[in-house]
Amino acid sequence: MNPVIIIGTGLAGYGIARELRKNEYSDGLVLITVDDGQFYSKPMLSGALGKGHSVESLAMSSADRMTSELDATILTRKTVTAIDTKGHTITVDGETCSYSKLVLAIGASPIRLPFKGDGAGEVLTVNNLVDYAQFRERLADAKRVGIIGPGLIGSEFANDLLGAGYHVELIGPDKWPISTLLPVQAGRALQQSLSNAGAKWHLETFNGAIEKHGAGYRTQLQNGTTVDVDLFLSAVGVRPEVALAKEAGLEVNRGIVTDEHLLTSASDVYAVGDCAEVAGRNLPYVAPLMIAVKALGKTMTGTPTPVVYPHMPVIIKTTLHPIVTLPPSPGSVGKWSVAGGAEGVVGRFFSPEGTMSGFCLTGNRVSEKGAMIKEMPAA
Ligand SMILES: Cc1cc2nc3c(=O)[nH]c(=O)nc-3n(C[C@H](O)[C@H](O)[C@H](O)COP(=O)(O)OP(=O)(O)OC[C@H]3O[C@@H](n4cnc5c(N)ncnc54)[C@H](O)[C@@H]3O)c2cc1C
Known part of the structure; x- marks a missing residue:
């Protein structure tokens, strides 16, 4: 049987590999990455100086260690240049590899x-x-x-x-x-x-x-x-990586379009993480990614499990003035109602009908996160 191939070894790529093994997928697993395949937590990068982390200490596991942890083949410094969804193959630096199922976890690139x-x-x-x-x-x-x-x-x-x-x-x-x-x-x-x-x-x-x-x-x-x-x-933002998918004829919009099971427009091809637009939403953060890989691990091992997002506030690591925000979806109509000042701010976003659809807390008010989530209508 051909292996499952995962393109990408970021939090999404390694995350889904772990979930597959956790869900007792025991056949071949291949991960492919342009970089050196070290496992690290990307959010640490913008807070590493303050925490005294050297570059070396940010890398939590080498590709070799991940190979044995996941019982997988990890191809590093290799670029996937094409996908043939009908033939179930990909092209990696000129070579053709067959997959049983393919996961695109190729992230987003800086604008x-x-x-x-x-x-x-x-x-x-x-x-x-x-x-x-x-x-x-x-x-x-x-x-x-x-x-x-x-x-x-x-x-x-x-x-x-x-x-x-x-x-x-x-x-x-x-x-x-x-x-x-x-x-x-x-x-x-x-x-x-x-x-x-x-x-x-x-x-x-x-x-x-x-x-x-x-x-x-x-x-x-x-x-x-x-x-x-x-x-x-x-640091002007990131854009989901869609070129490879687009070239392969997959449906793309802002991200690679998937349904709630992370399935793209081609059978046996899934997308997860920053590159994916899941049921209309591209959410380039860790919390949605972790929820998505858990669901996908089950789906790919025979228990179809849709992605269901709870409210997922974004924690902004500005320690001089910490922030937690649950922004309204882009394009939402409504307005912020805000109280507080320099020490801390509480903001609620209301639709014209008066429904709360977002919030933010800053400074000395961030501890009110739990109470604010309770104020929100069910996700
Ligand atoms: C500085 C910084 C701080 C952040 N802080 C936070 C935070 O505090 N909280 C939060 O929730 N989110 C934060 N984020 C966002 C979060 O880190 C990302 O949502 C997450 O790491 C994305 O993981 P990913 O696996 O989808 O993509 P990536 O980590 O980008 O992985 C993409 C992988 O795909 C591979 N790849 C791409 N194209 C190819 C190809 N053609 N062939 C082979 N391999 C390919 C790459 O080599 C890489 O291994 C931060 C992001 C940055 C940049």
Whole structure:
């Protein structure tokens, strides 16, 4: 019998491999990854300095250890370039491999803005352990870090860098920090706390040009301010990896389209994690991913189990001003009702009919998470 093949060894790829073994799948299992297959927790990357983690200590298991733990074959530094869903084969660096079932756990890639200027090519992004190692290497000679993108990941990196004594400047067109997930009052409370720790914010202004300047970089903002730093990190969001699936004729939208059983538009091909759009929702976070791999492990071993998401608040690791948010779905009509101030904010999002469909808690109010979940209508 052909093996189950999983493309990707992130939290989703290794997660589903573990679930398959837990559910007593005992046939062949092959995992394939572009990287070196080390098992690590990606969310740790934006809080590692503060926790005193070296790059080496972030890698929890080597590909060799995962091979024996999972009783699997793990092909590292290999790229899957094509899928033939009718023939049940994939192409890996020119070779054809057959699968019984295929799982796409290929993640999401950082959005790369088309920066101008002679320093544009040296702007860093961090989306995996290899990127992070490069970032840490560059930090060793840096004192000033510019972060392009004052969203969730940018704010988390800013928090971490400030705690480690770096000078941080955050830049972006956004009106307030983490504006896609938070009401303005919550964003401002975070902005104030990070400012108190030394962060400089340049919101609603960025002209997209990064020039080399001495040993570092310079950007001239639309409002006339000049920002000089030793390195720039871009954190402007991620986009689900859909190219491979699209090329194979699978239905894609924002992510790889699946039904509630994680099945794509092709039989025996599943998608899970950041790359997947599950019953209309692409949720690039760990909690939905863990729920999805548990359900998929059962489905793939003979017990069809739909993904049922409970309310899953996102915990934002800005320790200087912690945040928990359950944002309303994108495009929701309604408005925030917000109370509190610099110490902490409580926000509830209501539809025009008065139904609560989201919340956020910041600072000294984050402990109210359980009570807020109870206020929400059933998921
Ligand atoms: C800095 C940072 C901090 C974060 N913090 C949080 C947090 O606090 N809380 C939270 O819930 N979420 C957080 N997230 C998001 C969370 O980490 C992701 O949702 C999760 O790790 C995604 O896992 P994944 O397995 O789907 O994708 P990935 O980890 O991206 O794995 C994708 C895998 O696919 C492989 N691959 C891709 N294409 C191919 C190909 N063609 N051939 C072979 N292999 C391929 C890659 O090599 C990789 O192994 C954070 C993300 C970042 C970047």
